[in-house]
Amino acid sequence: MTTAVATDVSERLRAAKRASRSIGLLDDAAKTALLDGIADALIADTARIVAANRDDLERGDAAGISAGLRDRLLLDDGRIAALASAVRDVARLPDPVGRVLDERELPGGVRLQKVSVPFGVVASIYEARPNVTVDITALALRSGNAVALRGGSAAQSTNGALIASMRKALDRAGVDADGIQTVDDFGRDGARFLMRARGLVDVLVPRGSAQLIETVVTESTVPVIETGAGVVHIVLDESAPLDWARDIVVNAKAQRPSVCNAVETVLVVRSAADRLIPPVSEALVEAGVIIHGDDAVRRLVPEAVEATEDDWATEHMSLDLSMRVVDDLDEALEHIRRYSTMHTEAIVTADDAHAERFLAEVDAAVVMANASTRFTDGGEFGFGAEVGISTQKLHARGPMGLPELTSTKWLARGAGHTRA
Amino acid sequence: MTTAVATDVSERLRAAKRASRSIGLLDDAAKTALLDGIADALIADTARIVAANRDDLERGDAAGISAGLRDRLLLDDGRIAALASAVRDVARLPDPVGRVLDERELPGGVRLQKVSVPFGVVASIYEARPNVTVDITALALRSGNAVALRGGSAAQSTNGALIASMRKALDRAGVDADGIQTVDDFGRDGARFLMRARGLVDVLVPRGSAQLIETVVTESTVPVIETGAGVVHIVLDESAPLDWARDIVVNAKAQRPSVCNAVETVLVVRSAADRLIPPVSEALVEAGVIIHGDDAVRRLVPEAVEATEDDWATEHMSLDLSMRVVDDLDEALEHIRRYSTMHTEAIVTADDAHAERFLAEVDAAVVMANASTRFTDGGEFGFGAEVGISTQKLHARGPMGLPELTSTKWLARGAGHTRA
Numbered sequence: 001m002t003t004a005v006a007t008d009v010s011e012r013l014r015a016a017k018r019a020s021r022s023i024g025l026l027d028d029a030a031k032t033a034l035l036d037g038i039a040d041a042l043i044a045d046t047a048r049i050v051a052a053n054r055d056d057l058e059r060g061d062a063a064g065i066s067a068g069l070r071d072r073l074l075l076d077d078g079r080i081a082a083l084a085s086a087v088r089d090v091a092r093l094p095d096p097v098g099r100v101l102d103e104r105e106l107p108g109g110v111r112l113q114k115v116s117v118p119f120g121v122v123a124s125i126y127e128a129r130p131n132v133t134v135d136i137t138a139l140a141l142r143s144g145n146a147v148a149l150r151g152g153s154a155a156q157s158t159n160g161a162l163i164a165s166m167r168k169a170l171d172r173a174g175v176d177a178d179g180i181q182t183v184d185d186f187g188r189d190g191a192r193f194l195m196r197a198r199g200l201v202d203v204l205v206p207r208g209s210a211q212l213i214e215t216v217v218t219e220s221t222v223p224v225i226e227t228g229a230g231v232v233h234i235v236l237d238e239s240a241p242l243d244w245a246r247d248i249v250v251n252a253k254a255q256r257p258s259v260c261n262a263v264e265t266v267l268v269v270r271s272a273a274d275r276l277i278p279p280v281s282e283a284l285v286e287a288g289v290i291i292h293g294d295d296a297v298r299r300l301v302p303e304a305v306e307a308t309e310d311d312w313a314t315e316h317m318s319l320d321l322s323m324r325v326v327d328d329l330d331e332a333l334e335h336i337r338r339y340s341t342m343h344t345e346a347i348v349t350a351d352d353a354h355a356e357r358f359l360a361e362v363d364a365a366v367v368m369a370n371a372s373t374r375f376t377d378g379g380e381f382g383f384g385a386e387v388g389i390s391t392q393k394l395h396a397r398g399p400m401g402l403p404e405l406t407s408t409k410w411l412a413r414g415a416g417h418t419r420a
Numbered sequence: 421m422t423t424a425v426a427t428d429v430s431e432r433l434r435a436a437k438r439a440s441r442s443i444g445l446l447d448d449a450a451k452t453a454l455l456d457g458i459a460d461a462l463i464a465d466t467a468r469i470v471a472a473n474r475d476d477l478e479r480g481d482a483a484g485i486s487a488g489l490r491d492r493l494l495l496d497d498g499r500i501a502a503l504a505s506a507v508r509d510v511a512r513l514p515d516p517v518g519r520v521l522d523e524r525e526l527p528g529g530v531r532l533q534k535v536s537v538p539f540g541v542v543a544s545i546y547e548a549r550p551n552v553t554v555d556i557t558a559l560a561l562r563s564g565n566a567v568a569l570r571g572g573s574a575a576q577s578t579n580g581a582l583i584a585s586m587r588k589a590l591d592r593a594g595v596d597a598d599g600i601q602t603v604d605d606f607g608r609d610g611a612r613f614l615m616r617a618r619g620l621v622d623v624l625v626p627r628g629s630a631q632l633i634e635t636v637v638t639e640s641t642v643p644v645i646e647t648g649a650g651v652v653h654i655v656l657d658e659s660a661p662l663d664w665a666r667d668i669v670v671n672a673k674a675q676r677p678s679v680c681n682a683v684e685t686v687l688v689v690r691s692a693a694d695r696l697i698p699p700v701s702e703a704l705v706e707a708g709v710i711i712h713g714d715d716a717v718r719r720l721v722p723e724a725v726e727a728t729e730d731d732w733a734t735e736h737m738s739l740d741l742s743m744r745v746v747d748d749l750d751e752a753l754e755h756i757r758r759y760s761t762m763h764t765e766a767i768v769t770a771d772d773a774h775a776e777r778f779l780a781e782v783d784a785a786v787v788m789a790n791a792s793t794r795f796t797d798g799g800e801f802g803f804g805a806e807v808g809i810s811t812q813k814l815h816a817r818g819p820m821g822l823p824e825l826t827s828t829k830w831l832a833r834g835a836g837h838t839r840a
Contacts, residue, residue: 025780104802110791112801119813120783198637202813217618218641223814244836251838348836359831360445363540371530371834380839381532381830382524393539393622393827394643395815407813410801411779414791416664416768418671419800 005186009193012181013148013200016121019179020146024118026175028095031142034173035091038138039084041169045161046080052161053130060154072129073155083134086385090138093384096402097144110414116406118144120202123194125216127208128152133159136205137166137180139387143405146179148201150191152208156184195220202407207388210315225400228391229315230260230343232373235332235358236268236276237349244370245276245348246283251372252346254287258317260389261344261376265312265322267332270296273325277301281323289319296325312339329354333361340364343391344376365391365398425606429613432601433568433620436541439599440566444538446595448515451562454593455511458558459504461589465581466500472581473550480574492549493575503554506805510558513804516822517564530834536826538564540622543614545636547628548572553579556625557586557600559807563825566599568621570611572628576604615640622827627808630735645820648811649735650680650763652793655752655778656688656696657769664790665696665768666703671792672766674707678737680809681764681796685732685742687752690716693745697721701743709739716745732759749774753781760784763811764796785811785818 026034042049053075060070075083102114122140124147126132133151140147151159159182167177183190194201195216203223206216210229217226234252236245252263268277273296281291281301291297292311293304304323311322312335326332336345346368347358355369366376376399378386383401390396396404446454462469473495480490495503522534542560544567546552553571560567571579579602587597603610614621615636623643626636630649637646654672656665672683688697693716701711701721711717712731713724724743731742732755746752756765766788767778775789786796796819798806803821810816816824 021781021783106795106800106802110795114818117783221638223812225814241836247836247838255839346832355833359833361441363441363537364829366830366832368832369834371832371837372839374839375526375530375832375834375837376830380526382526392643394645397828398534398830408817409784410786410796410818412766412786412788412791412795413775413779414789414795416661416667417791417795418667419675419792419794 005189006193009183009186009190010197010200012183013121013197015178016146016148016181017200019176020118020120022176023141023146023179024097024120024144026144031095031144032091034170034175035087035138035142037169037173038141038166039087039091041165041172042080042084042087042134042162045165046077049075049080049158049161049165050077052157055157056155065154069128069154073158075130075158079131083131087134087138090142090385093142093402096142096406099403101408108417108420110412110417113411114408115411116403117409119405119407121146121148121200122405123148123150123197123201123204123222125150125191125194125204125206125212126152127212128154130155130158130162132207133162134166136207139385139402139405141179143402145405146181148181148183148194150183150194153184153187159184192219195222198222205388225388225390225396225404226392227388228260228343229341230262230391231265231313231315231339231341232261232263232344233265233267233336233340233346234263234373235329235336235347236266236272236280237329237347237351237354238269238271239350239354240272240276240348241350242276242279246280248346248348248370248372249280250283250287252374253284253289253321254319255374257319260315261373262317263321263346263373264314264316265324265339267324267326267335268297269329269332270325270327273300277323277325284321287319289321292320292322294324297323315341329357333358336362341391343389344368344373346371346373365389425609426613429603429606429610430617430620432603433541433617435598436566436568436601437620439596440538440540442596443561443566443599444517444540444564446564450593451515451564452511454590454595455507455558455562457589457593458561458586459507459511461585461592462500462504462507462554462582465585466497469495469500469578469581469585470497472577475577476575485574489548489574493578495550495578499551503551507554507558510562510805513562513822516562516826519823521828528837528840530832530837533831534828535831536823537829539825539827541566541568541620542825543568543570543617543621543624543642545570545611545614545624545626545628545632546572547632548574550575550578550582552627553582554586556627559805559822559825561599563822565825566601568601568603568614570603570614573604573607579604612639615642618642625808645808645810645816645824646812647808648680648763649761650682651685651733651735651759651761652681652683652764653685653687653756653760653766654683654793655749655756655767656686656692656700657749657767657771657774658689658691659770659774660692660696660768661770662696662699666700668766668768668790668792669700670703670707672794673704673709673741674739675794677739680735681793682737683741683766683793684734684736685744685759687744687746687755688717689749689752690745690747693720697743697745704741707739709741712740712742714744717743735761749777753778756782761811763809764788764793766791766793785809
């Protein structure tokens with residue numbers, strides 16, 4: 001990257017940092033009003049945003065983008081109204097800043113408080129989904145942070161229009177508009193700089209494909225919250241009731257196959273294979289699922305295709321499902337340790353000891369007994385909004401709500417106290 | 421690094437990971453007994469450890485190491501007894517694992533619990549201080565983790581003897597001894613591998629110089645907890661009572677100048693300069709402090725040497741202190757934003773509004789009004805032990821206790837629940 005680019009990006013991040021100081025001091029009501037102002041601005045600017053989006057779509061069509069990508073890129077009046085409405089929802093969530101998380105008085109009388117504070121500048125690198133631009137900005141501002149964005153280049157015009165609209169709303173509210181920054185116009189150099197902007201970016205949240213996240217985690221020197229892929233397993237134990245097994249597996253695979261909490265692999269304990277695999281598979285096939293089975297599965301399910309070694313490590317994100325017979329719970333746990341991305345893992349069992357062993361021993365953000373893996377979701381967990389689902393162990397693990405966009409600091413109040 | 425080295429280090433980390441699974445399931449009493457066993461083993465092996473330490477000292481003497489380094493390297497009967505006693509103290513701290521941090525029932529009836537769990541494998545890269553070898557191992561095991569260590573090469577024989585002794589104690593307790601691993605024998609390659617061992621090292625805590633920490637933060641792809649340097653400031657406000665100002669500044673600088681919570685720079689608001697600088701400086705000079713002052717300070721303190729631009733960014737770790745006159749609180753805050761390492765910052769003031777403004781606006785792990793910066797310490801905060809003082813904003817900020825060596829996971833218990 002040229003020195004000129006580095007200087008320009010750095011100047012924007014410095015401006016974001018300056019803005020973060022005043023945004024961090026806004027009170028609850030001011031932040032709610034600010035987000036309502038953003039929602040109003042998005043509605044008022046709908047025509048301009050749709051026109052910018054049309055530019056992106058035309059470029060995309062010329063480049064021959066897929067129907068899926070085109071749909072994720074598309075904004076129309078209805079989708080903009082939905083975005084604005086989501087911003088108003090975030091505006092009404094409890095303020096995550098200023099919570100007193102710990103309080104103690106030292107023997108000499110110094111009073112200590114641990115309080116939640118904004119991070120400062122939250123950055124995000126994501127793909128060509130314009131809704132993320134608005135979503136992350138609303139969540140960051142609600143938690144008192146400035147934001148620095150790098151979206152997919154296929155959405156650059158749309159993001160530009162969305163950001164211009166939101167910055168205008170900050171301006172109108174008397175808030176430093178530099179609290180929303182984009183580095184989209186610097187292409188990959190912008191992303192590269194964000195990942196290495198120690199001291200300017202306080203936390204970086206990548207959102208998108210496993211490959212994008214891997215790149216960000218590997219190349220960043222700023223702190224990253226990893227929101228990861230889900231190679232999600234469900235174990236059907238010897239004692240699993242058929243109706244629970246069938247309902248949970250079908251729900252976890254077929255309700256929304258393209259999301260990270262959808263199940264990818266079902267492991268059936270051998271002693272339950274004859275009893276469970278035929279009826280569960282029948283329900284799956286009825287729901288349009290293609291089963292990739294090992295030999296034992298294929299003996300019971302004629303429709304199953306042959307599972308390859310790759311299947312066990314694959315997040316299909318489609319109606320494909322890998323299925324394997326394991327000797328016992330130990331072998332199921334061993335398989336999960338090997339292939340799990342530590343997102344969500346579940347067991348279906350009527351045996352409480354097996355359920356509790358599974359809950360204790362499996363190392364994942366969310367471990368479930370007798371519930372669908374589709375419950376791993378900020379909305380389902382009652383957080384009101386979701387920043388992403390963390391698959392790392394530092395800071396936040398599992399669905400992240402607004403509090404996960406804050407850090408802490410200790411406040412100490414004395415009266416001339418010195419240490420003995 | 422050669423493939424053979426990578427394979428060997430990787431095999432050790434895999435063994436640590438395997439061991440972490442059983443260590444993570446140990447209950448409170450078992451972990452207490454395990455640590456007591458380690459303390460016993462260290463005492464029993466004192467002669468062997470002292471002999472190994474003599475090897476390191478001889479090598480060090482031949483290489484002409486400094487008196488300070490030699491002293492940090494030295495272990496004798498008394499120091500080993502103190503180490504063992506510190507292990508027994510950690511053994512008696514409350515178990516940080518299994519705390520229920522959140523509990524909720526979803527509308528459909530799925531019961532959710534957020535519980536604290538061990539990280540898995542905690543790694544540390546540190547300098548030639550053999551006490552850190554024992555210290556980190558005890559803290560990691562007490563919190564249910566396995567540990568992978570890379571100490572300074574100057575202490576390699578000593579660390580080898582300490583680790584052999586501690587591994588023997590694990591063996592005796594029927595705990596997988598692979599829960600304590602060293603990569604010391606692989607030199608820098610060992611450190612390099614640790615920093616990139618994604619999936620094998622769950623968290624890496626560097627301890628040592630600013631340079632070591634910078635290297636680890638920049639080169640690591642595994643999650644790091646940064647324990648940082650302290651360029652610590654104290655602001656003497658217009659209304660600062662002289663006795664508070666004098667007591668706090670002298671305590672913060674002279675009590676133990678070589679530690680990270682010692683003050684490095686005093687900023688005096690101009691309107692209080694004539695009143696405060698002469699008596700505070702007199703007390704400092706009496707305590708042996710060398711003041712590096714700007715022009716305004718030097719006019720009032722004949723003993724002061726001239727402060728250079730470098731002084732403001734320097735963690736002296738000695739009886740040197742930088743001192744500067746600022747126009748007002750705004751200029752003090754600006755100076756702190758520019759030079760702070762976000763460790764600890766303090767103000768001395770009788771003006772509550774100024775104190776509260778300082779507490780709200782300063783971005784640091786610990787922000788103080790009218791107390792000595794020396795209070796930033798796990799022991800002083802009542803944690804019973806200290807893993808380090810985090811200067812980052814993710815996961816942990818400020819003095820870290822045992823709970824900061826745990827992650828969390830969500831447990832979900834249902835009865836065949838599916839998502840609507």
